[in-house]
Amino acid sequence: DTAVSQTPKYLVTQMGNDKSIKCEQNLGHDTMYWYKQDSKKFLKIMFSYNNKELIINETVPNRFSPKSPDKAHLNLHINSLELGDSAVYFCASSQGWSRGYGYTFGSGTRLTVV
Amino acid sequence: AQSVTQLDSQVPVFEEAPVELRCNYSSSVSVYLFWYVQYPNQGLQLLLKYLSGSTLVKGINGFEAEFNKSQTSFHLRKPSVHISDTAEYFCAAADQGAQKLVFGQGTRLTINP
Secondary structure, three states: OOOEEEEOOEEEEOOOOOEEEEEEEOOOOOEEEEEEEOOOOOEEEEEEEEOOEEEEEOOOOOOEEEEEEEOOEEEEEEOOOOHHHOEEEEEEEEOOHHHOOOOEEOOOEEEEEO | OOOEEEOOOEEEEEOOOOEEEOEEEOOOOOEEEEEEEEOOOOOEEEEEEEOOOOOEEEOHHHOEEEEEOOOOEEEEEEOOOOHHHOEEEEEEEEEOOOOOOEEOOOEEEEEEO
């Protein structure tokens, strides 16, 4: 079973559309994250949730809205998509930060806005 | 705030040669350090991590890294690389108690036969 799974793997859509990316982890982790990887491979954190509570929101446009219905799921909804939103979006989870477990990553969702 | 610098954006080496990928972090407080590998079109996989204790950390696939507090460095090494090691490598750091992991810019390791 995949530990952190994201759907869809690829997403091609037109500017102005609204889309969602789903993430689920079966590791029993408390904390989940969304990272954005740009065309130069740079990884930047967007959001973090701990037990369904938002704990990090890094200067992300409010067109991006995370939703965590339970601690095993963290979805990302994007409104009014723009060309600059094209990137690979990674979901990740961690056991407990104070123990330094690091993250387990999903395989990514490649979003292309045309 | 923590920041991470990977000093080389690309490192080409010949197969079976040794390699070192360099990483420096900014914070002088207690820090956790990680190396991740990303194979083409895949997610990130943890290679190794330093939390405390011995400064030499061994990871998967024959990689190791050395924590150097005075140099604020965490360089990754492998004594003999294989074609299959071709990938993007990311160094990451977090201050203890911080909620997020900060990544470096990545180093593309290319192995030539």
